[in-house]
Amino acid sequence: MELVKDAGIVDAISKVAPGGGLRSGLDRILQARMGALLILGDSPEVLSICSGGFLVDAEFSPQRLYELAKMDGAIVLSSDGIRLARANVHLVPDPRLPTTETGTRHRTAERVARTVDVPVVAVSEELGVITVYRRNQKRQLQPIVEVWARANQALSTLERYKERLERVLKRLSELERSSKATFRDVVLVLQRAELVRRISEEINWYLIELGADGRMLSLQLDELYLDIRGDYDSVISDFLGPCSEDDTLEVRTYLASLDTDDLLDVSVVSEGVAKRARCTELVTALSDDPRDRLKLKLESRGERVLSLVPRLPQSVKEAILERFSNLSALSSVSEFELSKVEGVGPEWAKVIKEFISEN
Structure with missing residues (x-):
């Protein structure tokens, strides 16, 4: 999938996803109604904000993580999560760094993530939730049952969106062969393709959170999303070009930047797309009435x-x-x-x- 959020937070979430030893250890901590603060990285930059604690330097296991979490202070792991480096550590990030958190553990976690580019994980003792931090981003992980329910609902929505996209694509194909395709027909396809991309991106987030548990869902998503990206780019290049990869990306980025209401507004989309098109007819028609511009017939490059x-x-x-x-x-x-x-x-x-x- 394309246009997924910051790669840093994606990497951080994938490290605590189900199916790995780290998630097993975190689940033990949650079940015991305990809290914890973990740093996935033991670089000199991390150690520079650590005070006290003691060296562990032992192979990671869920049981060892659970036992170490019984103590106060943070637990420092290696960046790959396969070794426990330190425990009972007091963290001293810059207190002037802004934070939206209120609890001591979570304020510290957010400030550490803003100070050092490593994943930081906070387990809330009171709420029983896991929050992952990386740089300026954070994500609170939902219970797996809830993630599955939302993922299945999103998958059903994707099926409906794809059916609608296939209908407008079929109509566009029929019209382009007889040179009767209009700019409106192209805009309708781009709208539907962007909606499909958005729901696919949402499902991709659920897949990251589900980890190994989401293998079947991943296969379903791949089957539904197959060739959609190719159709998306080809329609842009066929009717708005000739387009380079950068031109195509510019149009897709513009569509991705629209909120849902604007994306569903044909006049808004048509104006924005026309401004980014390389098609001479559309460039010339920019000053036309929007209704006339939508009626403009466009030849397909094929x-x-x-x-x-x-x-x-x-x-x-x-x-x-x-x-x-x-x-x-x-x-x-x-x-x-x-x-x-x-x-x-x-x-x-x-x-x-x-x-x-x-x-």
Whole structure:
């Protein structure tokens, strides 16, 4: 999945996800209604804010973590979590650093994470929850049962969103072959594709929290999200381009920045997309009435259609796209003329022409 949150907090959450020894140790602490403060890293920067405590330097095990948590102070582990470095440590981060927490343990955890770039984990004795900190981000982990319930609900939502996306994609495909696709048809596809991406990203977060327990959910997500990213990029490149990877990313980043209300507003999306398009017709139509701009007919370059041709080499596809300006030109060209394009030849020309005529 793309556009997931900060990689640091993702890495931190994955280290305490179910299926690993660290999570087993944390679960023992929760079950005993105890609190704990853990630092995953024993670098000189970490040790510089440590005071007191004692050296452990022992192999990690959930049982040992649980026993050490019975003492006051923080527990310092190696960055990979396979060794217990120190215990009963007093942490002294800069007290001037801002924090939104109120409890002593959590205030310390947040300040340590802002001071040193390492994962910090706080277990609340009173609330019985685990909170993970990394740099300026934090995430409170929900009970696995709740995460599963939300993940399954999100997966059902993704199925509905994907069905709607497939409907507008099918309509766009029918229209582009007859050169009747409008800017509105393209915008509808981009809206649906962005909604699918967002719900997929949400599920990806649940997968991170579920760890090894989320393997089956991961397979379901991969099956549902398969080829969606390719369709997303191809529609942008086909109708708003020709686009480079940076141009495509700019459009997707813009759509990702919109709140839900704006994303569902066709006029807002169409104006923002038109400003970022490389298509001459759209650039020219920027000053037009939004309703007229949405009616503007756009020619497809044919990238998405060519991407559907089984086993067609990327080099052949690029050569065809460079030679023919749009799908209409490609559809009307003879098989002989197509075969003359560098790298195509008679065999691929026949396959491509048959595919276009049948689809």
